[in-house]
Amino acid sequence: MTILxxxxxxxxxxxxxxxxxxxxxxxxxxxxxxxxxxxxxxPAAPRALWDAAIERAGGTIDVLVNNAGIFEANPIDRDDGDWLADWDRTMQVNLTASAALCRFAVLHWQRRGVGGRIVNIASRAAYRGDSPAHWHYAASKAGMVAMTKTIARGYARENILAFAICPGFTMTGMAEDYLASRGGDKLLADIPLGKVADPAEVASVARYCALDAPASMTGAVIDVNGASYVR
Known part of the structure; x- marks a missing residue:
């Protein structure tokens, strides 16, 4: 089993x-x-990464996990050009690059005549939104969820499966910066569990989706947010 x-x-x-x-x-x-x-x-990076990964993997990738992303503030009172440039940057990194890799993966599995799995790491922001300075982040993650569902519906008959994971705050560098800037105690009070997730908790869900989740789960969106947002 080879995973990108x-x-x-x-x-x-x-x-x-x-x-x-x-x-x-x-x-x-x-x-x-x-x-x-x-x-x-x-924009050329996803293709370069995919080709290099295929070469390193000996010609076959079985699972794609899209986790890379950025979380950068973009207040609406900025200069028009700066605001739009940062919107486009977040969309490119968080959504468009992931979409390109999903496309390469689906085409790869179709050419080989075998199935495969995609696991997209989105965010609870896809459903509940984010701060006023993070329209672009929430929109990019909502797009990732919609893309995952579309892939699941479109290619299930070919045994190409897709899952999305929506973490809430997770103790990574991005979350630590955000907690510090927005007032950690207030944000923690919004999480009924009383703590942000550990990266290992999210990783355990990603591992399950990549390796063990039954095929009938394709299209599932799994929340890991301490009940800070329930659907």
Missing amino acids: LTGSSRGIGAATFHALTQAGATVVGHGTASGIPADFAD
């Missing part, structure tokens, strides 16, 4: 890398010292 995992250098990605390798999978990482470098702000 994006954003594997820290946080949820690093924990997922560990969980998958511990389960016996061969993981091609992205962004780590031993992984394949790719800057998803560059």
Whole structure:
């Protein structure tokens, strides 16, 4: 079982890398010292990453886990050009690059005549929104969820499965910065569990979706947010 995992250098990605390798999978990482470098702000990066991963994997990738993403404030009172540039950057990194990799994966499995799995790491922001400075982040993650459902419905008969995971706050670098800037106590009070998730908790769900989830679960969106948002 060979898995391409994006954003594997820290946080949820690093924990997922560990969980998958511990389960016996061969993981091609992205962004780590031993992984394949790719800057998803560059529209050409997903293709370069996919081709390099296929070569490293010996021609076959069985699972794609899209985890790479950015979380950068973009207040609406900024200059028009700056606001739009940062909107486009977040969409490119969080959604468009993931979409490109999903496309390459689906085409790869169709050519081989075998199934495969996609696991997209989205966010609870896809459903409940985010701060006024993060319209773009919430929109990118909502797009990821909709894309996942579309892939699941479109290719299930070919045994191409797709799952989305929607974490709430997770103790990564992005969440730590956000908690500090927005007042940690107030935000924690919004989580009935009383704590943010550990990356290993999200990674355990990603591992399950990538390796063990039954085929009938395709299209599922799994929340990991301490009941801070329930659907």
